[in-house]
Structures are given as structure tokens and as C-alpha cells.
Amino acid sequence: MPQSYLKRILNARIYDLAVETPLDAAPLISDRTNNQVLLKREDLQPVFSFKIRGAYNKLLQLSEEQRAGGVVAASAGNHAQGLALASQHLGVKATIVMPRTTPAIKVEAVKRRGAKVVLTGDTYDEAATHAKKLVEEKGMTYVPPFDDPDVIAGQGTVAMELLRQYSGPIDAVFIPVGGGGLCAGMAAYIKYVRPETKVFAVEPNDAACLKAAMDANRRVTLPQVGIFAEGVAVAQIGKETYRVLRQTIDGVITANADEMCAAIKDIFEDTRSITEPAGALSLAGLKKYVAETGCEGKTLVAIASGANTNFDRLRFISESTEIGEKREAIFAVTIPEEPGSYRKFCGLLGKRSITEFNYRFADNRDAHIFVGLQVAPDKDDRAEVVQTLEGKGYKVVDMTDNEVAKLHIRHMVGGHAPQANDEIVYRFEFPERPGALLNFLTKLAGRWNISMFHYRNHGAAFGRVLVGMQVPKKEHKQLQGLLKDLGYPYWDETDNEAYRYFLS
Structure with missing residues (x-):
């Protein structure tokens, strides 16, 4: 082999x-x-x-007739740029089909190298389907990004x-x-x-x-x-x-x-x-x-x-x-809602640096605080923090690996919502393109009240969204059908501890 x-x-x-x-x-x-x-x-x-290597090598193997008919490829960006530059170098017309979620820097780079760009679909596989359709319709030669x-x-x-x-x-x-x-x-x-x-x-x-x-x-x-x-x-x-x-x-x-x-x-x-x-x-x-x-x-x-x-x-x-380096840990800590509680809590942390501290008054009994701490890059140090706090009677939940806590809760304001009956919570990945949110709201079509919404643009190919909706239990199946039809990746976070602690 x-x-x-x-x-x-x-x-x-x-x-x-x-x-x-x-x-x-x-x-x-x-x-x-x-x-x-x-x-x-x-x-x-x-x-x-590295994509320039494979794209150029493939073009060099094509016949003069194939080059004259033009080439087409599907790519999320790097193969597209490689093929566009290789085609420009050899004087071959190139059409690149790219997902609409492709970062703008890659789309513009392909255009600058003289290739025609067609944006379609949200994934590479959808783009590839369209590219192969162009091969059948226009007789161009398909240049695969990897399987060749x-x-x-x-x-x-x-x-x-x-x-x-x-x-x-x-x-x-x-x-x-x-x-x-x-x-x-x-x-x-x-x-x-x-x-x-x-x-x-x-x-x-x-x-x-x-x-x-x-x-x-x-x-x-x-x-x-x-x-x-x-x-x-x-x-x-x-x-x-x-x-x-x-x-x-x-x-x-x-x-x-x-x-x-x-x-x-x-x-x-x-x-x-x-x-x-x-x-x-x-x-x-x-x-x-x-x-x-x-x-x-x-x-x-x-x-x-x-x-x-x-x-x-x-x-x-x-x-x-x-967090990726294991140098920051995120905890939800329950402390008494009384004067002096914060100072006592901070005293237990010693010389550890606090990277984040979020709190909002909820009731006269307990306070749920969201705290980020610098830790050594090993699980033992995180465990030591938990052990120290629990040893002093605090209830502690380690949320370092909780996606909702990391991506949403730490950026949200407000607090608990006792009026939001039948609230269920979903985390979505919306394709980062105009109309994605409108498409979501159109699918819901005013059927259920949106009780919570958080979105941040991460400069990525998709937006991370946390949505709360008031949906009676008997209508959950209907909602599931609509979300499946919507086609955006989603996760049910109604039982997520971060949501329960700070927002439910």
C-alpha cells in the first residue's frame, strides 16, 4: 500500500x-x-x-482537453484557494462551490485569485453535491479536495x-x-x-x-x-x-x-x-x-x-x-445571602486570581455566584478548590466543562424568572449568515413565547445561541418536529445545572 x-x-x-x-x-x-x-x-x-500541493498536482495530471473545459471544486476554503491559485498559474478557468458558512477571508481570497465563487448550503457535503451537478451540466472536471x-x-x-x-x-x-x-x-x-x-x-x-x-x-x-x-x-x-x-x-x-x-x-x-x-x-x-x-x-x-x-x-x-489549557476553572457556588459572605468566601481562595465573578440577588436565603478562578493545569488543583470550599460548608458545582456555562451564562444578566412557566431551554448552532435568525423565528411563527435569548458573534462559521421558550408539555412533540425541520444542530439544556442555578 x-x-x-x-x-x-x-x-x-x-x-x-x-x-x-x-x-x-x-x-x-x-x-x-x-x-x-x-x-x-x-x-x-x-x-x-498545504492544500496548494494536492490541487496543483491534480491539475498537472489533467489533459489539455480537460483543462480547456475548466475545473470545479467544492471547498470550505483552503482547497478552494489552492485550486484558484493553481488554475490562475496554468490559465485554467475555475469555479469553486463554497458553503455559505465559509469565513469571509477565504471567500475573498478565492475571488482575488480569479476563480468564480458559488455559495450554497451550510456544509461541505451540500457544496459538493452542487459542484458535481455542475460537472454533469457543464462538462467541467471535478477536482476533489481529498479523495483522489x-x-x-x-x-x-x-x-x-x-x-x-x-x-x-x-x-x-x-x-x-x-x-x-x-x-x-x-x-x-x-x-x-x-x-x-x-x-x-x-x-x-x-x-x-x-x-x-x-x-x-x-x-x-x-x-x-x-x-x-x-x-x-x-x-x-x-x-x-x-x-x-x-x-x-x-x-x-x-x-x-x-x-x-x-x-x-x-x-x-x-x-x-x-x-x-x-x-x-x-x-x-x-x-x-x-x-x-x-x-x-x-x-x-x-x-x-x-x-x-x-x-x-x-x-x-x-x-x-x-480553559483549553486547564488554567481556568468555572464554579457555581452557593453562599449565604448575608453581609460578609463575599469577603469570607474570597478569603478561602487565598492568593488564587479570580478571573470572573457574577451575581444577582434572588432571595433572602442563598446566593448563587458564578466564579472563574486561575488554577494549575491539572484536575487535582480544581478538585482541591472544590474540596476546600465544600469543607467549609459551601455547595459547589464544577462547570468548567459545561458548554452553556462557558458560552452563555457568564455573559448573561438578569436572573431567575418565576413568571416563565413551562420554560424549556435549547442551545443551538445557527449558520453565521444573514437570515438565520429570521428563519428560526419564522419556523416558530409566534407559536410559543420566547422567554430568554442569548447570542454572541464569535467570528466563527456558526453562531452559538441559547433560547428559552414557554412550551406546555403536551406540545413538546410538536416543537421537536419543527426543530428537526429547521435543520440547525441543537441540544436540550433544560436540565443543565448552569441554567438551573442562575436563570430558571
Whole structure:
């Protein structure tokens, strides 16, 4: 299997457009993990992503007739930019179908390189369906973003460079996975040239299509995918990439959004460059691997795969970083509603820094406070805080991993609503585009009163929304049908402790 791709990778003549990217040391993260961590800097490509390699290699393999008919692709952004630049370089007309949730920075970059952009759907899969329709209607050649041998071989040149740049032993390489093109190409090459080097695929935990396939021993389609890391938000692993990966990788690691945000900060501190979430995914997986295995003194490589993110998204990334690094903990603490309670509570915290403190009067008995604290990056320190407070008679709930608490409650004002009878609460991810909220309200059509609403723009491809509605129990089934028809990802948070403590 790896041997069949070796020749394709060695024969990829892409360097009149793509560049050989450096393999940089990451001294700060190396010191923190007690390993030698290296970053393969694909964020330094002309399109700020490795995708230029596969797209250009694919175009070079097309016949003159195919190039004359134009090419089309579906992409959330990075493949689009790679294909647009490659097409411009070769004088080929390119049409790119992109989800409407694609960050504006990627859409504009594609247009600047002369490609025609068609925005449709909310996901890559919807865009891909439309792109293939254009192939049938207009006879253009479809250039897949990952599931194609020539594309895979182009991405595999990253591994060829890596092993040439570092001749010493490499213990493990961590590679991000969306559709699997980069990981398949790199794993095929690495396992042929240095079979002793471990290769780990890294996926977002809410878009882990490869892990699902490996667990089921067949390709599966995820019912929905998170799109925080839109560059790897793919519902099903590619057919060819899966065939390669199941024979070449040593495991799959998943990372959440907070862990990706922490990895973005790590890369910034070592390189002064800001990657996109998918670009930092492999480092998040590397850190998780070190934490779980306790390995030290190893040489570990992560692929900084891309740096195409909207500037206004950095606010959310920054807010999530401390939690992602396990350096901030969030607690709900019940204290007596009496003079001196706050001072006594703060005294128990000692010299710990308070990062957030929220409170609103509710009754004369108890006060529920929302407090953020700086802690050491391990669960033992969080547990010590809980143990200290509970030992003094306080009721404490650790909400550090509670999505509603992190994304909504900490930003909301008001308090309990005793008049909001039959209130149920849902957390949504709305596609970040004009009309998404109107579509939601139109579906509800005034059937139920909206008793609570919180939305913040995170600069991401979707908006995070918390909604309270007054819905009689006998009408819950009717509401479920409407929400399913709406098509936005949602979670029932009516029993969420953060909501119960502060808003119900």
C-alpha cells in the first residue's frame, strides 16, 4: 500500500508554485511537555495552507482537453484557494462551490485569485453535491479536495520534505484529518520510508469521521458535524483515504474546541503566527498524547496545516484558551445571602486570581455566584478548590466543562424568572449568515413565547445561541418536529445545572 504512493509523491512536480516549508523548533511547548516538538509550517504556503500541493498536482495530471473545459471544486476554503491559485498559474478557468458558512477571508481570497465563487448550503457535503451537478451540466472536471490519488500524492510531499529535513529518529507525527488527504499521503510515505515512526490522525471530537469509521470497520456518515474547525468539518472520510489510512496510521486522537484554541496560543507563542483551528488541531492532539502517555524525551512533529481565519474570530479563541489549557476553572457556588459572605468566601481562595465573578440577588436565603478562578493545569488543583470550599460548608458545582456555562451564562444578566412557566431551554448552532435568525423565528411563527435569548458573534462559521421558550408539555412533540425541520444542530439544556442555578 505505501509503496504504491511512493512513486506518485516523488514524481509530484509542484515546486514552481508550492514552496518547501520549514520545520521549526517549538522551544516553549517543548519545555512544557519535556519532549522535542517540531512544527511543519504549512501555514507559510502561498495560500497559507498545504492544500496548494494536492490541487496543483491534480491539475498537472489533467489533459489539455480537460483543462480547456475548466475545473470545479467544492471547498470550505483552503482547497478552494489552492485550486484558484493553481488554475490562475496554468490559465485554467475555475469555479469553486463554497458553503455559505465559509469565513469571509477565504471567500475573498478565492475571488482575488480569479476563480468564480458559488455559495450554497451550510456544509461541505451540500457544496459538493452542487459542484458535481455542475460537472454533469457543464462538462467541467471535478477536482476533489481529498479523495483522489493525485491530490493525496501532492499532499504527501509534506512527508517527503519532513523526513529529508530531519534525518534523526522521529517518534511520532501528528496529522490533522478532515477528508483525510493530507494524512493519507503523509502516512503512506512515512510508513514506507520510516516504518518505525508512529503516525497519529487528529480530528475534532465533533467531526470525527475517521474515528467513527475505524470503530465501525467501515465508512460511516456522521449525522452532523461541528464546524468550529471548518477546514476539517467533513461528515464522511474519503473512500480512497480510508483505504490508505486503515493500513498506515497508529491511532486516532480527538480534540475539542478549547484544546484547539490552547494550541493556537502555543503556536503563536513559539512562532508569532496565528493558525486557524484546523491548523492547530495536530498540536492539540500531540499535547493530548503526551498527557495520556506521559512520554518524555521524544521527538514529536505536528503539522501547522493552515492559517486562514477571520480576525474577529480571535476574540472567541482568546476567551477559550485558558480553559483549553486547564488554567481556568468555572464554579457555581452557593453562599449565604448575608453581609460578609463575599469577603469570607474570597478569603478561602487565598492568593488564587479570580478571573470572573457574577451575581444577582434572588432571595433572602442563598446566593448563587458564578466564579472563574486561575488554577494549575491539572484536575487535582480544581478538585482541591472544590474540596476546600465544600469543607467549609459551601455547595459547589464544577462547570468548567459545561458548554452553556462557558458560552452563555457568564455573559448573561438578569436572573431567575418565576413568571416563565413551562420554560424549556435549547442551545443551538445557527449558520453565521444573514437570515438565520429570521428563519428560526419564522419556523416558530409566534407559536410559543420566547422567554430568554442569548447570542454572541464569535467570528466563527456558526453562531452559538441559547433560547428559552414557554412550551406546555403536551406540545413538546410538536416543537421537536419543527426543530428537526429547521435543520440547525441543537441540544436540550433544560436540565443543565448552569441554567438551573442562575436563570430558571
